[in-house]
Each structure stands twice: as C-alpha cells, then as structure tokens.
Amino acid sequence: MPELTLVEAINLALARAMEEDANVVVLGEDVGVNGGVFRATVGLQQRFGAERVIDTPLAELLISGLCVGMAAQGLRPVGEIQFMGFLYPCIDQLVNHASRLRNRTQGRLSCPMVLRTPHGGGIRAPEHHSESTEAMLAHIPGLRVVMPSSPERAYGLLLASIRDPDPVVFLEPTRIYRAAKGQVEDTGEALPLDVAFVLRQGRDVTLISWGAVVKETLAAADELAAQSIDAEVIDLATLKPYDEETVVASVTKTGRCVIVHEAARTGGFGAEIAALIAERGLTSLLAPIARVTGYDTVMPLPRLEQRYIPSVARIVAATHKVCEFA
Amino acid sequence: MRQFLLPDLGEGLEEAEIVTWHVNEGDRVVVDQPLVSVETDKAVVEVPSPWSGQIARLFGAKGDLIKVGAPLVEFAEGERGDTGTVVGELGQEEKAHREVAAPAPAPARTLQVLPAVRALARKLDVDLNLVQATGPGGTITRADVERAAKSLAEAGPAEPLRGMRRAMAQRMAAAHTEVVRTTVTDEADIEDWQKGEDVTIRVVRAIAAACRAEPSLNAWYNAEAGERRLIKRVDIGIAVDTEGGLIVPVLRNVGERDARDLRAGLDRLRADAAARSIPPEELRGATITLSNFGMIGGRFANLIVVPPQVAIIGAGRIDQRVLVHNGAPAARRVLPLSLTVDHRVVTGGEAARFLMALKADLERAS
C-alpha cells in the first residue's frame, strides 16, 4: 500500500471524487494550473479540464457564493480558500446561505458544497496564515465542520464530505500536510462523518483532541504510559455535529478528561465538550476537566509560535495534575 | 382632521360610483397620488390626492355612489409615530426593573467535593460536614469519605441538639466570635465564715459589693455602636444546670435586697427552672453573671462572657487548702474565684480591682 502524506491523501480523494461524479467541480485561487499553493489540487486540471477545475479571481466571497449557486443547481463544488485567515469574507455566504438554504426553502433547495482550507499554525508563516477559529464555525446550525488528523482520515473524511448532501467546511491541518504519513489506498471508501475515532484505548484518563495536535496528544499518551498512566485518546474529527456518545462513554469509564486544542482557550470548542461532560458525565468525574489550549492571544509570529501551540510537555503536565487530583 | 370632498369631475355630473380604492386607512400619501378610481358616465377616472398626509378615514366602499361635494377621504393631523426600525417591531418601554444591589455575602464555608465523591458519601450515609478533607485546596477525597464512614460506624447515632442545648450552642458560638476574653483568678479565705453560711447568697452580695467598688464590670456593651452603659442596679444572672441544659435566670436588684429576700427569690427561680416554667422575661436583662460550677466540681475556669454583659464570675468548689496564715502554714477553707471579662470594654486593672473587692467582701467574717 502506498504511503502518502496528508496533502497527497487529499489530492487522491479529490481525484477520486471527480472521477466518480461528473458533478464535482473544484474552484479556488491557484488551484488549476498551479495545482494549489500546497499542491492539494495538483494534476486535477490536467486530468479533468479547466471547466471543472477553475482558477477563480482573487475573491473569497465569490468562491463561497459560487459554491452555493452551483450546489443549489446540483453540482458538487469543492471550493478552496487558500488559508483559514482568508475564510472570513466567506462567513456571510456560509452562515446566511449555505447553512440554511435547505431549511429556508423547506428542502426545495439544498447546498451540498465543501469549502476546504488549511488550518492552524506552526509552519513559520507570516501573519494571518495560522488561524484556528473552528469554534466559530462549529457554532452555526446547519453546517458541518470536519478536521482530519491523519492521511487515512483525510482521504476518507474528504470523500464523505464531498458526498454529503449538506455543506461542509473541511479544515486541513497545515502543520502536518507533509509531516503526517500514512498508508492510504484509493478504495473510494469514505469514513463516517459525525463520529469520533478512538485512536488509543485507556483506563485512567481521556484525552480529546483534533487536527494537528492529535500528534502531540498521542505522543503525550506514550510518555504517560511509561509513567503508568493509561490514557485513552479520542480524535473528534467531526466537530459539528460531534460524537457526544463516544466522549461521554469514555469519560464515564475513566473519570478524568483533558481536552487539547490549538485554538485559543476562551470559547474554544473545548468549552463545548467540557459543558457536555458536565451535563452528562458529572457524577463520573474524579477531577475537574482540564483544557490544554492556545492562549487567549493572537497566535504569535514564528519566533514564539511553538510556545503557543500545546506541547507534549504541557499535555503531560496537565494530565498528571488531573490524575493526581484526588 | 381635514376632509377631502369629491371634486367636480366635470360635465355636470352630480355623483360618481366608487370602482376601486388605491389607498388604505393609515397610509401616507402625497399630492397627486391616486386615491380612488370612480366611474362617471364616460370613463373610469382616478381622483388624485389634493394634499400630502396620512389617510384617517375612507368614506364609502366599492359600488357606493358619492355625491360631488360629499366627503371622500379624511386626513389625519400630526405625524405618524417613529417606529424606530426598518424591520420587525420594537416593543414598547416596560417598567424598568429596579436593580437592587445584593448585600455583600457572608463568607460561606463551602464543601469542596467532587460529584462522584458526593455520591459515594450519600451511598455510605456519611455527613460531609463531619469529613476531614485531605485533598488539594481542602477537597474531600474518596479516601476521606471512606475513613469517615468507618469512624462513624463506630460512633453513636447522630443526635440533633434541641431546645436549651441548641440555644446554648448558638449563644456560645456568637459570644465566642465577638468577645475578647481575659480571665483572672484568686481564692477567698472563708475559714472565718459561720457554719451554714448561705454560700450562693453570700457570693451574690459580694458581687454587688464589688460592683459598687468597681462599677465598670456591671455594664452593657453595644459593639456595633461602640457604646458602653454602666448600670446602677445589679441584676445577676445565675447559671443553673438543669436536666434540659444550662439556663441563666436573673436575680434582680441584688444590691438593695436583704439575704432572706434574695434566698427566697433564688429558690423560686430554681424551682421554676426545674419545672421548666420560667417566664422568658426572667431570663433577660442580667448585668453580670455568676456561675456556681463549684457546686458540682472544679476550682477555676475560663468562662464565657455573654454579650451585652462584660463580665462573669465563677465560684469554684470550696475546699480545705494549706495556706500561709499569719506567717504559718494552716489548713483553711477557700473559695476559688474566676473572673472573665470582655477586654474590649474592661481593663485588666478594673478586672483586678473588682476581683480584689469581691475577695475582700467574701473574706469578711459573716
């Protein structure tokens, strides 16, 4: 089986989707001739033509609005926004239209679109290229928000997102575009949306994460194992709607929980998970729920960015505190 | 209100039939805006508005005949209210809620317990207030609960405090937090007392004498106002131990009554106390208190001053002791005395002087 990087897995999934369904259309800046600034769409225009792989003008709002119109007409557009930092002009089309087209037409029209964008920092990029504001999107009724953490899950979840009849924002962790490698076969098999993946079973504490920091979380679990703390690691994968059952079942079992996300702390998606656990798992808790997150600041420029992103050491320390609580 | 009358439409017509209205009551219209189409012999004619304004009333419905010169439309005076929006409706002002600033909360002693541990305590029937916490930040751990469960299994059943015991618990707690106690002790040599001397009455009269000598201990202190009242009359609270618990009925005006009267009064109070028939007013208004605990046992004690009083005297067990008397060791009967005062109000000197006066009075021969 070939070993692919995460971005190669995305490319594979896009090609597969376009092959299977003539309605799938890719659009964005530099996606055609250039194959995308991260090479996520490399080779697609050569294979499927410029009509289906469109180099759009520099206009993010347009890209998202085009997706809404195309999707309403039965195409399956996959728009690319070059960085999450440039997603914000799309908020109008995502919130006011894509997420609610089905509802406001009572099913007469629907919006099966995907908007893909690189997520998160740690690539020594200039300002505005390291955003992680997934919590904002996860708040919107009618949207799906998906974030893979491995090449296998990137392939399977992107296929699922493209085939899904509702709008999906697909956030791709930039930091592990090339760093993550995995065995990915082009089976055309999708992974389920709305389902969390238990990457590591454990008895003592539940670690919940998504995106690039799943890598650090798994590394922390290894370190903890050497210290006789048996951690269960969950990759949430779909943030909206998320797999409440898996989260609650795990915390009921372990009684302790640490949530890890790169995004800023306050109002970060970890807060929603903590609230859910407090609602449905309170009597199982043996320690307060901990969150290891980015700080409530703008992600700093490259010299300091590694101090912002949750490190293995921070995750291990927080887990110790939780396990030694009482 | 201005009325617009149907104008002369020409050609000698006297009336016209309303075909269709183009405006509603309540509409704002401008000059020349078509108000209504009416039918004459020849044609359907639009009647334009003569003024700008708001339509208050339309006269006639479709099919009605309106005479020339008769009212067609009535205009309202005045402006339409500003809705303050372009969509939806803004609600009218309701009565504003009065915001009442909450008083500063008393610091509560909250139990730090995790829900799982709380559930365990419930299961083991452990009162969390009895558990000693050893967890971080004063948290009660599972181990703490289990330990408490074990101890409680070996203790007697829980017994709620009722009645006098409950009142005592509350009163003592309150006194403890307020009063700054200091105690000074001594012994009175009562070898020279007559046989059969009425000890309690002798003591209360000695207290009255001491109050005359040092009036500052027969007083009430109002801590909030920072005021002290020296009181002339000496009303002594006598601590009485009953089956139900401690009560302190008041023997009034000790300074002015003779011994027999005082004894009668005291007996009556004791009887009523034993019978639990003391009226509440007999328990109020003591200016100073005597605890005769020596009748049961013990010599000296650190007593509780009950506000608003500022002093309490303790009479210990009368014993024979070897003292130095007239330069030589001798066996003498002594009455141990304890004086506890509220040092916010009573100085050490005043306390000492009082105690000396008390002792001196007690050491007089009967």
Added chain:
Amino acid sequence: MADEGLPVIARFEVHRRSYLAPDGTVLRPLPDFASDMSKLLALYRGMVLTRAFDLKAVSLQRTGRLGTYAVSLGQEAVSVGIASAMREEDVLLPSYRDNGTLLWRGTKMEEILLFWGGDERGNLSSGPAHDFPYCIPVGSQAPQAAGVAYAFKLRKEPRVAVCLFGDGATSKGDVWEAMNFAGVHKLPLLFVANNNQWAISVPLKLQTASQTLAQKAIAAGFIGEQVDGNDVIAVRAAAEEAIAQARAGGGPRLIEALTYRLSDHTTADDAARYRPPEEVQTRWKEEPIARLRAYLVSQKAWGKAQEEELAAECQKEIEAAIERYLASSPRAPETMFDHLYAELPRAYASQRGELSRGSDA
C-alpha cells in the same frame, strides 16, 4: 490632460432604452412583441395585480396579521417586465422587493403572505422549484447567480440565470465579484439593477459617483444598458434581448432599470423622515401603470369596463389568497429541525424531542 498626445485606449457608451413617455405617448417604434395586444394586456394585468396585492399586504401588516413587508409601489414594470422575458427553465435569484416577478412565475399569493407572515413554508413556492428564495443580505445572491450560471455553462444547458438587486447592492463587493467572474467566463447571466433611487434613506448620489449603474458592467467586460424602468415595454424588450444573447452564449449583461420607490422602504419605515413629499409627488407622474393604461386606452384596447372587471378579479383573487393564508396554522415547533440537514444528526434528536414534548427544559 498633461500630455495631449497620449492615445485614448478605451471609451465606453451606455444606451438608454425607452418607448413610452410618462403620459403614454409613443417615443419611437415599438418592439415586435408590442404589436401583440394580448401580451401588453398581460403585462398590464400583472402590474395591476402586483400593486393591488401589495396594498392588501400592507393593510394586513397594519392590522397585525403580517410581519414587516416591502412593497414595490412604482416598480411594478421592472418586476413584471423582467419576469415576462424569462422561460420557466431559467433561474431567478430575486432580492426582497420582487413580488411581481414571483407572482408572474407562479408563486401563489398565499405563499408570499405565509413567508412574510413568518413561516418558512412560504418559500415552498409554487413557482419553478429551481428559483432561489428571497435574499435579505443585500447583493449576496449575485455570486450565487454566477454559480448557477456556471452550472448551466458546464452542463451546456440553454438556460439563463437572472439576478435582481437594487441600487444599494451595486455598492457591495458581492455584486462586483459576481459580475467580474461572469465577464471572465461569459456566463449566461442577466444582472438587473433595479434603480429606485433609494437604499432605505440613502439617495443614489451618496451610493455611487458613477454617472450610471449600467456602466459598472463595462469594468467587468460586458454591456450595461439603462432602461426606463417605468416603461414596461422597454423593460421587457431589454430583458428579452439580454436573455436571448446569454442563452446563445453571448455572455452576461447588466440592465439598469431607472425607476422610483414611491413607497417607504418597508412597512416599518417612514420615508417622510428623509425625503421631501414634493419629490415623491413629482415622481408619481411617471408611474408605470398609468403610463401603460394611457397607451392601451389610446389604442382603444382598454376602457372603464375592463378596468372595473380587472379590479374585481384582482380583489377576488387576493381576498381568496388572504383567506387561505389567515386560515393556515403555524407548524409544529419540532419541525424547526426537519430541514436542518438531509438527515437529523443524532446529537440533535434530544432537542427535537424536547420541542415535540412541549417542554421548555
């Protein structure tokens, strides 16, 4: 100009189209369809019905039986003229002031009332299923129109997307981005700028310094035409031409329909706060229904009997629709969840259950 010798490398022209003067007299030879009186009568009826319906809707709002409503008083020719040039398979992306277009294309009056009365089922319109519903965020339908038109082009379908918006919308990036893209890809897309001179209280001169809205198309690489929006014959003619061209692969066009908003912005607005009544009074003289009526009468194609009959017909139709609207009951609250996603995710089933049990907890 500093250097007179510099070559001029671009100029532009904007044409203005009109056929009937405000008093109904003919200014120039009428287009072909105008010789078919039945077509003109249909346009007239469409405008009269729209206005009568609007009026009734306002009185429902004033009596608390309808929510905020936007009438199109004075703009009926734009709504009806554009609609009449479209085919059923074309896709309409309206604003929120295009009820005349919706009615022409088959939306029922009670559906319009149901929507503005506060029920999403109003958007389950009886018009073409592929038409977009009202668009409240101004101009945001424009990029969507470009997406729709792109789909037609990709699938090689002879269909056209028609995007209606107002003068205010032309200040938004959305509209520019859509026009720009439509020009690059020669999309089968008609943009109609319904220039009623006012964006709530902001007059055109504060909206843009451009002499016309039509010329904004030139920057996007295609033709922009100005049309007397109160002349329904001109509106229809311009739309027919633009749509035919788009359908044939000739690319997009922008029509600026010059008209005037004779009413308040919505039933909650009071335009007297910001514009003088004298101005409105003057503009009434140019209104579209009287204009066409004058022409029809001059052609002996219309008279009092027909006017009466039409008024009665409209009233009957409208009353019946209102009755059906008022008789409708609200949806069960749990239906809020029914079209949230294609399939309701498990995570939200309990919330739906709460609503269906009627509990608030």
